[in-house]
Amino acid sequence: MAQEKQPQRKKxxxxxxxxxxxxxxxxxxxDAAKAPDRKVAWCTSVGPAELLRAMGFxxxxxxxxxxxxxxxRMATELIPEATTIGYxxxxxxxxxxxxxxxxxxxSPLAKAYPGIEAPPRPDILVYNTNQCRDVQDWFSWYAKxxxxxxxxxxxxxxxxxxxxxxxxxxxxxxxxxxxxxxKISGQPLExxxxxxxxxxxxxxxxxxxxxxxxxxxxxxPLTFFDGTIHMGPAVVLRGTRQAVDYYxxxxxxxxxxxxxxxxxxxxxxxxxxxxxxxxxGRLRQHSELFAELQASVLVSTxxxxxxxxxxxxxxxxxxxxxxxxxxxxVRSDSYKEEYIKEMLRKFHIDGxxxxxxxxxxxxxxxxxxxxxxxxxxxxxxxxxxxxxxxDLRCVSDEQTRTNVEAFIEQLExxx
Amino acid sequence: xxxxxxxxxDMGASRTKVAVIDRHGVLIGHAVKKSGIDxxxxxxxxxxxxLEMAGVNRDDISDAVATGYxxxxxxxxxxxxxxxxxxxxxxxxxxxxxxxxxxxxGGQDNKIIKLDAEGRRDSFKMNRKCAAGxxxxxxxxxxxxxxxxxxxxxxARQATEMIKLGSYCTVFSATEVxxxxxxxxxxxxxxxxxxxSMIQRVLEMDSLTxxxxxxxxxxxxxxxxxxxxxELIGRPVLIPEFPQFTGAHGAALYAxxxxxxxxxxxxxx
Numbered sequence: 008m009a010q011e012k013q014p015q016r017k018k019x020x021x022x023x024x025x026x027x028x029x030x031x032x033x034x035x036x037x038d039a040a041k042a043p044d045r046k047v048a049w050c051t052s053v054g055p056a057e058l059l060r061a062m063g064f065x066x067x068x069x070x071x072x073x074x075x076x077x078x079x080r081m082a083t084e085l086i087p088e089a090t091t092i093g094y095x096x097x098x099x100x101x102x103x104x105x106x107x108x109x110x111x112x113x114s115p116l117a118k119a120y121p122g123i124e125a126p127p128r129p130d131i132l133v134y135n136t137n138q139c140r141d142v143q144d145w146f147s148w149y150a151k152x153x154x155x156x157x158x159x160x161x162x163x164x165x166x167x168x169x170x171x172x173x174x175x176x177x178x179x180x181x182x183x184x185x186x187x188x189x190k191i192s193g194q195p196l197e198x199x200x201x202x203x204x205x206x207x208x209x210x211x212x213x214x215x216x217x218x219x220x221x222x223x224x225x226x227x228p229l230t231f232f233d234g235t236i237h238m239g240p241a242v243v244l245r246g247t248r249q250a251v252d253y254y255x256x257x258x259x260x261x262x263x264x265x266x267x268x269x270x271x272x273x274x275x276x277x278x279x280x281x282x283x284x285x286x287x288g289r290l291r292q293h294s295e296l297f298a299e300l301q302a303s304v305l306v307s308t309x310x311x312x313x314x315x316x317x318x319x320x321x322x323x324x325x326x327x328x329x330x331x332x333x334x335x336x337v338r339s340d341s342y343k344e345e346y347i348k349e350m351l352r353k354f355h356i357d358g359x360x361x362x363x364x365x366x367x368x369x370x371x372x373x374x375x376x377x378x379x380x381x382x383x384x385x386x387x388x389x390x391x392x393x394x395x396x397x398d399l400r401c402v403s404d405e406q407t408r409t410n411v412e413a414f415i416e417q418l419e420x421x422x
Numbered sequence: 423x424x425x426x427x428x429x430x431x432d433m434g435a436s437r438t439k440v441a442v443i444d445r446h447g448v449l450i451g452h453a454v455k456k457s458g459i460d461x462x463x464x465x466x467x468x469x470x471x472x473l474e475m476a477g478v479n480r481d482d483i484s485d486a487v488a489t490g491y492x493x494x495x496x497x498x499x500x501x502x503x504x505x506x507x508x509x510x511x512x513x514x515x516x517x518x519x520x521x522x523x524x525x526x527x528g529g530q531d532n533k534i535i536k537l538d539a540e541g542r543r544d545s546f547k548m549n550r551k552c553a554a555g556x557x558x559x560x561x562x563x564x565x566x567x568x569x570x571x572x573x574x575x576x577x578a579r580q581a582t583e584m585i586k587l588g589s590y591c592t593v594f595s596a597t598e599v600x601x602x603x604x605x606x607x608x609x610x611x612x613x614x615x616x617x618x619s620m621i622q623r624v625l626e627m628d629s630l631t632x633x634x635x636x637x638x639x640x641x642x643x644x645x646x647x648x649x650x651x652x653e654l655i656g657r658p659v660l661i662p663e664f665p666q667f668t669g670a671h672g673a674a675l676y677a678x679x680x681x682x683x684x685x686x687x688x689x690x691x
Contacts (some may be wrong), residue, residue, distance in 0.1 A: 382545075393550045399542035404530070405491050410548060417543040 011027075017264075017271050019233055021257045028249045029239050030362070033120050039065030040127030041146040046192050047127045048412035050385055051142045053312070053334050054135040054244055055160065055181055057208050057327055060246040061201035062192045067127050068243050069145065071099035075115040077287025079395035085111055086398055101365040106148060113157035131191045133184065134159035137337040139369040146207045154367060158187050164329065167339040169332045176411035177328035202320040204246040205327065209318035214254035215241045216314040219306065221261040223354050226270025227305035228261045232294035233271060241313040277418050278355055281307040282347065283362030284370045284396040289404070300415040306354045308335050308368070309348065336369055342379055343372060353385055358418050359389035360411070365401040388421070390414040426484035427476060428681070430463055430673025432506065433492030435458060436529025437639055440468035441670035442476040447516055447678060451476030452667050454639075459493050482588050485677040489669055491530075496653035499691050506669050507535055509545045513672030514600060515518035517662040523631045523657075525624060525651070526668070527640040529557035534628040547628045553592045555623030557640040563616045566596045566608065575646040581614035595619060617644070620651045621651050635660045 025399070038347040047066035050056050050072070058065050076082040080102060085107030090096050092110070094103050108114055109125075118125045132146040132155060143159060150157035160180045163173050183194050215238070220227050229237075237257060244250035264270075279297065281304050286293060297304050313337050319326035335343060361373035361380070368374065378389045392410050395401035427561060432439040433458060442451035453471035455464050473479055487499035493503040504512075506526075514524045515537055524535040532555050536544040553559050562570045585602050587595045595616075602612050634655055636648055642665040652659045661670050 202471060388545065390546075406548060409491070409505050409507065413505040413543075413546060417509045417546070420542045 014163055017273075018308065019229065019237065019257070021253070022229060023235070023261050024109055024256055025237060025239060025253060028244065028253055030202065031249070032243055033116055034122060036127045037120075037123045044332060048188075048191075049129045049132045049146065051134045051138055051146070052146070053137055053160075053331055054133055055327060057204045057246050057318075057323070058181065058188065058196070058201065059105040059133060059183065061204040062188050062196055062385055063129065064131075064188075064245070065191060066290055067129065069105050069126070070101055070142075071239070071243050072108075072114070072116070072126050073105040073397065074287050075119075076104045077101075078290060079115040079118070079398065080288040081108065081113065082288065083330060083399040084112070084399035089258045096366070096400075098366060098396065099139065099145070100395055102141050102145040102367075105145065109149075109152075111113060112134065112262070128237060129143060129153065129155050131188065131417060132157040132159075133188075135162055135331055135332050136160065137162035137164075137331050139336075139367075153251060156187060158184055158189070160184070160331070162337055165339050166332075166337075167342045169329060173332055174328050177332055178325045181324050181328055198323070201415050201418065205318050205323040206320040207248060207251060208246040208285055209320065211245050211247075211250040211254060212313060212315045212318065214258055216311075216316070217260050218254055218261060219311055219314070220353075221258070221265055222305040224265045225355065226268065226275040226298040227278065227280075227303050227354075228264035228271055230271045230294065230327070231295075231307040231310060232285070232290055233286045234307065234378060235287075235290060235291045237312055238310050245313070270303065271305070272298045272301065274301050275303045277302040277415060278357050279304040280354065280356045280359045281309070281345070281362065282352060282359055282372055284309060284364045284367055286362065286364075286394045287396055288399050289394075289402060289407075292404070293407075296411055300412065302415050302418075304360065306350060306356070308343075308350075308372075312336065312351070340372075340375060340377055344384075347381060350385050350387060351385055357413060359387060360414070362392050363409045365393070365395045366398055367396055370396075388414070388417060397414075424478055424482050426681075427451075427473075427478050428612040428674045428677040429472075429483050429500075430509065430670040430675070430677060431469070431486065431488040431493075431500070432509065432669035432673060433465060433488065433495075433526055433640075433669075434506075434669070435491045435531070437468060437666070438464045438468050438490075438492070438586070439667050440465070440668040441664075441667045441674045442472045442478070443671065443674040443678060445678065446676055447511060449664060449667065449671055449674075450634065451478070454666060454671065457492065461495060468617050469586055470526065471676050479672045487676040487680070489673040493525070497594070500677075502677070502680070504673060507533060507543070509620075509669045509672030509676065510637060511535050511537055511541065511543055511546075511595060511672065512675045513668035513670075514637060514662060516671065516675055517668075518633065518635055518660050520633060521631055522633045522660070523628075524635045524637060525630075527557065527620075527624060527638040527647075529561075529639060530625065532624050532638075534624075534630075536628075536631060543634035545628075549623075549627065552590075553589055555620050555627075557638075559592050559595070559620055559623075560616070560640065560644070562592050562596060563599060563613075567603075567613075569609070571643065575644055576615075577610045578614045578617050578646045579610075579611040581608070583611045583614075583631065584610070584618055585611045585615040587615050587619040590623070608619040614673040617647050617650055620634055621654060622646060625651070625654060632657075633660060637665045639666040647689070677683035
């Protein structure tokens with residue numbers, strides 16, 4: 008009988024510190040929801056979090072909560088709860104899992120953090136449709152259910168260059184949010200505080216960039232799978248000192264690994280780019296699967312999406328607009344292809360895995376001929392695996408394993 | 423003293439196949455059985471039957487490789503495994519040298535594999551998590567129509583027209599079939615449409631190169647499907663001598679390679 012191969016992966020020491028600051032963050036959110044003098048805003052992951060933080064809101068990110076539902080494998084059983092009230096299983100499984108969890112009265116926060124029962128009740132919901140339209144639908148459902156205001160930015164989409172016209176548009180939309188936010192928070196926006204928040208966001212994302220770019224080293228000291236966990240602070244604590252401090256610590260550890268030539272995967276032979284969302288409920292299995300094959304999935308568009316070089320404290324609101332428009336997901340395929348080509352070059356990639364996530368068309372870049380175009384231009388082979396970010400009914404473990412193993416065999420033949 | 427032999431096990435989702443080859447790669451024994459629920463027993467049955475056909479016994483096995491969905495799950499004579507993509511490529515390249523595109527139609531999945539002139543993979547595609555175009559689709563239709571699988575080929579040949587199925591989904595297709603029966607359409611025309619739907623789903627998975635090889639159990643048992651594929655592709659297609667065993671044959675060839683490359687011919691398995 009075939010023996011189970013032992014995966015060879017290295018644990019990141021800073022993980023303990025990350026767990027602590029994430030825990031502090033969730034307890035603070037929980038406290039904020041109970042404190043009469045504090046306000047809670049829900050925000051999409053690349054929404055105007057800087058503005059909300061500068062105005063004193065405690066900020067909850069439903070996408071983070073939905074990813075936790077996926078990672079804890081709670082999502083698949085909760086999605087049908089949303090389906091029964093009219094939300095198709097074909098739409099965003101973050102949305103359906105999160106609403107399903109609400110309807111069922113469960114949350115992974117309750118398991119991980121004793122004393123927390125559920126996500127914090129919001130005073131306002133703020134979205135940016137740069138991710139997709141589903142975030143607006145998602146927040147709108149809660150707005151009605153909880154009788155709270157829902158405001159947001161309707162982002163331009165599918166553009167190649169971030170032009171002044173687009174920046175003007177989003178800048179005005181951000182400015183238009185301010186009066187409502189001031190009314191809810193009960194305090195005026197202080198420009199100096201916004202500048203400080205934007206400066207911290209910039210510092211955080213710059214450190215996050217440096218963390219991810221350590222993977223350009225051979226062997227790569229961290230993998231995409233590590234990145235999906237360690238990006239937590241970059242998502243939920245952007246604009247805070249805690250996130251900056253954490254990434255300094257993580258960067259120090261990874262830089263030492265580079266110096267010591269310690270790879271995240273033992274005996275790294277193949278360097279893989281991951282395009283698309285992770286399969287949250289299969290992070291460990293996928294990490295082990297690639298490690299068994301001496302393949303390091305070392306860089307991804309997904310983790311790199313939380314790098315915002317455009318944040319500028321001197322011109323905070325306009326730079327926020329620029330940063331939110333700079334996001335990969337909202338750009339045209341021609342921009343995306345140039346971006347990926349640069350990543351393939353920078354990280355010395357041998358092959359690309361595209362995850363075609365059934366319920367996330369915006370984050371599935373294999374549907375409009377991109378793999379074929381990029382393969383033709385770069386000569387770097389690719390493989391598409393079918394799956395989903397949260398709905399494990401759309402995942403076939405055996406098909407995934409066969410596809411990945413056969414792809415690595417193919418790379419091996421070509422060495 | 424008998425010559426050493428090399429064994430390939432292809433434990434598929436639907437059928438289990440074993441191939442036994444000699445040191446020249448020639449297939450000298452083979453057996454197939456429904457995979458069922460006892461994988462180990464099925465593998466053993468196929469191994470013994472194929473060894474008997476080859477006129478050898480277990481002591482003559484020099485090396486073996488397993489492939490297919492059950493490749494890592496079954497107690498067998500080997501710990502070595504390769505994916506079915508690799509084994510189908512190896513098996514087909516053995517039969518047809520040069521640049522080829524392999525279309526493998528199995529019980530539960532389809533593959534399109536492109537090989538360069540040296541037999542190295544340029545690319546491969548598997549069907550999505552969907553039964554469209556697979557043997558499972560044909561089995562479902564056979565069951566719905568209550569017509570044995572082995573009669574469907576002959577019936578399709580009697581068709582005067584073709585009733586095309588519009589749906590992608592197996593369940594919706596079955597509904598369409600029943601609707602056509604209700605409307606009094608000839609069964610032969612419907613079956614021809616079923617074969618057409620199946621091969622069309624496969625062909626739309628990827629582009630093809632000049633030389634196309636068809637393999638897999640569905641190909642082995644449905645010559646009408648092969649004819650229709652050739653017609654749709656617009657040129658003759660190549661079929662290995664034992665299309666259902668290309669995966670197992672490829673696995674056995676990997677076993678032979680391993681021995682050839684290491685110089686070990688242990689007969690110790």
